[in-house]
Amino acid sequence: xxxxxxxxxxxxxxxxxxxxxxxxxxxxxxxxxxxxxxxxxxxxxxxxxxxxxxxxxxxxxxxxxxxxxxxxxxxxxxxxxxxxxxxxxxxxxxxxxxxxxxxxxxxxxxxxxxxxxxxxxxxxxxxxxxxxxxxxxxxxxxxxxxxxxxxxxxxxxxxxx
Amino acid sequence: xxxxxxxxxxxxxxxxxxxxxxxxxxxxxxxxxxxxxxxxxxxxxxxxxxxxxxxxxxxxxxxxxxxxxxxxxxxxxxxxxxxxxxxxxxxxxxxxxxxxxxxxxxxxxxxxxxxxxxxxxxxxxxxxxxxxxxxxxxxxxxxxxxxxxxxxxxxxxxxxxxxxxxxxxxxx
Numbered sequence: 001x002x003x004x005x006x007x008x009x010x011x012x013x014x015x016x017x018x019x020x021x022x023x024x025x026x027x028x029x030x031x032x033x034x035x036x037x038x039x040x041x042x043x044x045x046x047x048x049x050x051x052x053x054x055x056x057x058x059x060x061x062x063x064x065x066x067x068x069x070x071x072x073x074x075x076x077x078x079x080x081x082x083x084x085x086x087x088x089x090x091x092x093x094x095x096x097x098x099x100x101x102x103x104x105x106x107x108x109x110x111x112x113x114x115x116x117x118x119x120x121x122x123x124x125x126x127x128x129x130x131x132x133x134x135x136x137x138x139x140x141x142x143x144x145x146x147x148x149x150x151x152x153x154x155x156x157x158x159x160x161x
Numbered sequence: 162x163x164x165x166x167x168x169x170x171x172x173x174x175x176x177x178x179x180x181x182x183x184x185x186x187x188x189x190x191x192x193x194x195x196x197x198x199x200x201x202x203x204x205x206x207x208x209x210x211x212x213x214x215x216x217x218x219x220x221x222x223x224x225x226x227x228x229x230x231x232x233x234x235x236x237x238x239x240x241x242x243x244x245x246x247x248x249x250x251x252x253x254x255x256x257x258x259x260x261x262x263x264x265x266x267x268x269x270x271x272x273x274x275x276x277x278x279x280x281x282x283x284x285x286x287x288x289x290x291x292x293x294x295x296x297x298x299x300x301x302x303x304x305x306x307x308x309x310x311x312x313x314x315x316x317x318x319x320x321x322x323x324x325x326x327x328x329x330x331x332x333x
Binding site for chain 1: 162164165168169172194197198201301304305308309311312315316319320322323324325326327329330
C-alpha cells in the first residue's frame with residue numbers, strides 16, 4: 001500500500017502525517033455513525049455469550065455421553081465453539097478499543113477481518129494491539145525560539161535568575 | 162465442522178460413502194483457508210490484482226467441492242456398502258427413518274448456511290469498492306453489516322451445530 005498523507009491544522013499550523021501500511025487503519029477516513037461501533041461491540045458480546053452457552057453445553061454432553069460416536073460429535077462441536085469464542089473475544093477487544101478511542105466502527109476493520117479469517121484457519125494469529133501513531137513534530141515557528149530550538153529568551157524561572 | 166458434518170451425513174445415510182473422504186475434505190479446507198489468506202493478503206497490499214480474484218475463486222471452488230462431498234450422498238440417496246437398494250427402480254436408498262431424516266435436514270441446513278460466508282464477503286467487497294474505489298477509506302455501515310451478518314452466520318452454523326449435536330444425543 002503506498003504511503004498516505006493526512007493533513008490538518010492545529011492553531012493555524014499546517015500539520016502533515018505520513019501513514020504507511022499497518023498504521024493506516026488507525027487514521028483512515030471512515031464514514032457512518034459512531035453508534036454503529038457500540039452496536040458492533042454489543043453484537044460481538046451477544047455472539048460470544050451465545051457461543052459460550054452452546055459450547056459449554058456440548059462439552060458437558062460430550063463428557064457425560066456413554067456413546068463414543070455421539071460424544072465425539074459433541075466434543076467436535078464444543079471445540080468449534082471454543083475456537084470461535086477466542087476469536088469473538090479478540091474481535092470484541094478490537095471493536096471496543098475503537099469505540100473507546102472514539103473512532104467509528106471502521107477502526108480495526110483489517111484486524112477483525114484477519115481474526116474472522118483465522119477462525120477458519122483455527123491456528124491463525126493476529127495482533128489486536130494497534131501501534132501508536134507516529135509522533136507529531138510541531139514545526140517551531142514561534143519567535144520565542146531560535147532556529148536550533150533553543151529559547152530566545154531567558155527560560156529560567158524568576159527565582160533562579 | 163467439516164468432520165462433524167461428515168459424521169452426521171454418514172449417520173443419516175447409514176454409512177454411505179461420500180465422493181471424497183472426510184480427511185480429504187478436511188485437507189481441502191486447509192487449502193481453502195490458504196487461498197483465503199492469499200486473497201486477504203493481496204487485498205491489503207496489492208489492491209485490484211488478478212491474483213486477488215484467482216485466489217478468491219480458487220477458495221470458492223474448493224469450498225464447493227467440500228460442500229458437494231458432504232451433501233452428495235444425501236442428495237443422491239447413495240446406498241451404504243453391502244446394502245441393497247430400497248428403491249429398485251432408481252437403485253437408491255432414500256432415507257425413511259424419522260431420526261435420520263432430521264439428521265439429513267440438519268446437515269443440509271448447517272452446510273448450506275456456510276454459503277453465506279462467501280456471499281457476505283463478495284457483497285461487502287462490492288459495496289466497499291462502490292464507496293471507496295481506491296480502497297483507502299472504510300464505510301462504518303459496511304463494517305457494521307459485516308459484523309452483523311458474520312455474527313448471525315457464526316451463531317447459526319457453529320452454535321446451531323453444537324445445539325443440534327446436544328439435542329441429537331437425547332433421542333439416540
